[in-house]
Amino acid sequence: MAEKNDFMKSQLVQDFNKEIAKYNLGPLWEAIPDLMHKQPTPQAAAYLWKWETLHAKLMEAREIFTPERGGERRAIYLQNPGLTYRQPWGWASTTHTLYAAVQLILPGETAPSHRHTQSALRFITNGSGAYSIVQGERIFMEEGDFLITPKGLWHGHGHTGDEPMIWMDCLDIPTIYAIGGTFFENYPEKIEQPSLPDNYSAQRYEGGMVRPIADRIPKVAPLGSYKWSQTLAALEGLSRFEPDPYDGYAVEYINPSNGKTANPTIAAWMQKLPKGFHSKAHRHTSSTIYQVFQGSGYSVINGVRFDWSQGDYFVVPNWAWHEHVAAEDAFLFSVSDIPIMERFEVQREEAYEPNQGHQEIVGEFHALVPEKTR
Numbered sequence: 130m131a132e133k134n135d136f137m138k139s140q141l142v143q144d145f146n147k148e149i150a151k152y153n154l155g156p157l158w159e160a161i162p163d164l165m166h167k168q169p170t171p172q173a174a175a176y177l178w179k180w181e182t183l184h185a186k187l188m189e190a191r192e193i194f195t196p197e198r199g200g201e202r203r204a205i206y207l208q209n210p211g212l213t214y215r216q217p218w219g220w221a222s223t224t225h226t227l228y229a230a231v232q233l234i235l236p237g238e239t240a241p242s243h244r245h246t247q248s249a250l251r252f253i254t255n256g257s258g259a260y261s262i263v264q265g266e267r268i269f270m271e272e273g274d275f276l277i278t279p280k281g282l283w284h285g286h287g288h289t290g291d292e293p294m295i296w297m298d299c300l301d302i303p304t305i306y307a308i309g310g311t312f313f314e315n316y317p318e319k320i321e322q323p324s325l326p327d328n329y330s331a332q333r334y335e336g337g338m339v340r341p342i343a344d345r346i347p348k349v350a351p352l353g354s355y356k357w358s359q360t361l362a363a364l365e366g367l368s369r370f371e372p373d374p375y376d377g378y379a380v381e382y383i384n385p386s387n388g389k390t391a392n393p394t395i396a397a398w399m400q401k402l403p404k405g406f407h408s409k410a411h412r413h414t415s416s417t418i419y420q421v422f423q424g425s426g427y428s429v430i431n432g433v434r435f436d437w438s439q440g441d442y443f444v445v446p447n448w449a450w451h452e453h454v455a456a457e458d459a460f461l462f463s464v465s466d467i468p469i470m471e472r473f474e475v476q477r478e479e480a481y482e483p484n485q486g487h488q489e490i491v492g493e494f495h496a497l498v499p500e501k502t503r
C-alpha cells in the first residue's frame with residue numbers, strides 16, 4: 130500500500146495529471162474517492178429558520194416589493210447554507226433536490242399566471258381569502274390546505290379576501306435544473322381567467338376517499354387542493370392506534386386517480402406527534418423539509434438538537450440521522466424527494482441501533498433571528 134501511495138505522489142504521476150488537464154481530461158485514479166463514496170456525503174446542512182425571522186423579512190419585503198412592480202411572486206426562499214455555490218444568494222436549493230419558500234400575498238394583489246417544467250405545491254400556513262387559479266380552476270385557500278400545481282399547468286394567484294396570506298411553496302427546482310429540464314413560460318395575459326367552477330376539484334372529492342368514476346383513468350391533477358378538515362380527520366382516525374416508531378401518525382397526500390404521490394416528484398406528508406412522543410432515530414437517502422404547522426418540540430439531527438415551534442421550517446438533509454420529540458401535540462407538514470429516489474431506485478433507509486434508537490445530543494443549533502425581534 131505504501132508503495133502504491135508513494136507512486137501516486139511521484140513526479141511522474143503528478144506531471145501527467147497536470148499534462149492531461151490542459152486538454153480537459155482528468156485522471157480517474159485521483160478522482161475515485163471523491164466520486165464514489167461508501168455512502169452519501171451530503172453537502173446540504175441540517176438547518177432551521179425561525180418563524181420570527183421569516184415573518185419579519187416578509188413584512189420588510191411587503192414594503193419594498195409588490196408583484197405588480199416586479200412582475201413576480203413575493204416569495205423568499207430558504208437557502209441551505211451548505212449549497213450556496215453558483216449565485217451570491219445561493220441557487221434556490223433548500224435540499225440538494227428541493228426548493229422551499231414562504232410567499233406573502235396581500236388583498237387585491239395578483240401574482241401573474243405562468244407554467245414551468247418544475248412541479249410545485251403549496252401548504253397554507255396563515256390567513257385565507259386568496260386563490261390559486263390552476264388550469265382555469267380558482268382554488269380558494271385556507272390554513273392547513275395543501276395544493277398542487279404539477280409541471281406544465283398554468284397557475285397564478287389572486288386575493289379577493291381582506292387579510293394578508295402566507296404559505297409555503299415547494300418545487301423540484303434543483304432536480305430539474307441538474308438534469309437540464311428547465312422550461313418556463315409566462316401566460317399571454319396577466320392572469321388566467323376561470324373556465325371551471327370555483328373549487329371544482331375539491332367539490333368532486335368532497336366525500337374523501339371515493340373517486341368519480343371518470344378518474345379511473347389516471348390524471349395529472351384530479352384534485353387541486355386537499356382540505357385541512359379532511360387531513361385532520363384522517364389523522365384523528367389513525368391516532369387511535371399505534372404510532373409509527375419514526376414518524377408518529379403520518380399521512381401522505383396522494384393522487385386519487387393513480388394512488389401515487391400527489392406530485393410525481395415530491396412527496397408531501399402531514400404528521401401528528403402527540404405530546405411526549407419521542408421517535409426512534411433513522412436515516413434515509415431522501416431529504417426532507419419540515420414546516421411546523423402547530424405545536425412545539427425538537428428534533429435531533431446528526432446529534433445536534435434543533436428546537437422548533439409553530440411556523441418554523443427545518444431541513445433534514447439526505448442520509449442524516451434524525452429523531453423527533455413533541456413537547457406538546459404537534460403537526461408537522463413535510464415535503465421530501467422520496468419519489469425521485471424511488472424512481473432512480475436509490476431509496477434506502479437505516480435504523481439507528483445504539484442506545485435504544487436514540488442519539489446522544491452533542492450540540493444545540495442556534496437559529497439566526499433579526500436584532501429587532503430578539
Ligand code: 1HN
Pocket residue numbers: 202204230232240245249284285298300302
Ligand atoms: C412559482 O411558480 C411559485 O406559483 C412560487 O407561487 C415560487 C419559484 C420558482 C419558480 C416558480 C408560485 C416559484 C415559482
